Amino acid sequence: MADIRFDGKVAIVTGAGGGLGRQHALELARRGAKVVVNDLGGSMDGAGGGSDAANKVVDEIKAAGGEAIANGSSVTDDAGVARMVKDAMDAWGRIDVLVANAGILRDKTFAKMEIPDFEIVLNVHLLGTVKPAKAVWEIMRNQNYGRIVVTTSSSGLYGNFGQSNYGAAKLGIIGFMNTLKLEGQKNNIHVNAISPVAATRMTENLGMPPEVLGLLKPELVTPGVVFLCSEEAPTGTILTAGAGAFAVSRIVETEGVAIGPNATVEQVRDNWAKIADPAGQQAYVNGGEQSAKFFRKLQGG
Structure with missing residues (x-):
């Protein structure tokens, strides 16, 4: 069978300045996609910001002969999301793929968690997926083509101590996907979820031994994500991935x-x-x- 290619297609990857998002952006570009590399550049708890991380990934893509532009918008900011989409449309005139990957952590037990810690994680993960999806939805409908990959987690699917906010947001994303898969069908918009297990900034404080972290390279999740971005992708599927292993989770x-x-x-x-x-x-x-x-x-x- 022929290799999966994205020649002539345009992809937006949020949270693409490092970790999983960076790998997704690099691989999409390597396979011919023009890529908007979005990253706010903040810390893991959402503080701060800057576009240096996104610019570095763009430089990597261009050095390898690809096309990319950087965007430093927050995925929770309506004007910033609109600007991200406008940047893509002004540069290339279409958007075929959205990988909603941006995220933060505010881990605490529920007893110690303050409501603002809950709200900001819900905003970044859930609304930070909804807002970019909404911004590209009509574009994809008018094209009669689109591929959206949202990012869930085992914390949402199965629970994880100290992550009630993160888990609630990540399972909320599955409810969102389950409706979009139905509403997008007639316009050939496929919506799927990735549940990754990878060593990134978001997992470095979990206390895993170095030899385990070495097996959980972000780039070993990316093949699954890029398949879900392709014309051959299913719709409404939760793909779990880590260390080069892949499985499907179902409710x-x-x-x-x-x-x-x-x-x-x-x-x-x-x-x-x-x-x-x-x-x-x-x-x-x-x-x-x-x-x-x-x-x-x-x-x-």
């Missing part, structure tokens, strides 16, 4: 038990083993499929 629902219209608390308790039985569990494509299951059970099917 599944058990078949459950129809107790009846007079169900009691005690009957739920007494049927719990059957309610939670994983045999026959399914991953639904939309909420209507779940409703259909309950109507079927209501009718005794």
Whole structure:
């Protein structure tokens, strides 16, 4: 089969000044994409800012013969996001790919976490994905083509101590993706999520031994992301990736038990083993499929 290429296509990668985003931007450019390298240049808790990191990645891309421009906008700033999209349209006249990768951390146990720590992480991860997606959505609809990759996390999918804010934002992104995959279908806009495991600034304080960190190179996640950016990408998929290994995560629902219209608390308790039985569990494509299951059970099917 032919190599996956992005010749003539334009990609925006947020948070691309380092770590995962940098690798995604470099690989997209190496395969022919023109790339907007977005990075606020702040610290891991969102403080500060500057476009030096983005400029360095642009220089790398240009030195390798590619095309790129830098953008230092915050993904939470409406005017900045609009400017990022305008920069791409002014330079190249189209936007085919958005990789929403930007993020920060404010890790604390829920007991010690202040609401502002919760709000800023939600804003950067969730609204910082929504705002760029909204800004490119009509462009992609008018083109009848688009690929959007959002970034989730095992903290959102499964939980992680001290990351209630981050986990809430990262699972919220999956809810966002699950609706966009449906609304984008008729215009050939595919929306997928990557759940990466990689050694970056955001993981350097987790206490992993150096030999483990050496296996978790960001560039070993990038092949999965770039595939999700391609014409052959699926839609509505959560791809997990780390150390060169790849898997798909799904939200599944058990078949459950129809107790009846007079169900009691005690009957739920007494049927719990059957309610939670994983045999026959399914991953639904939309909420209507779940409703259909309950109507079927209501009718005794």
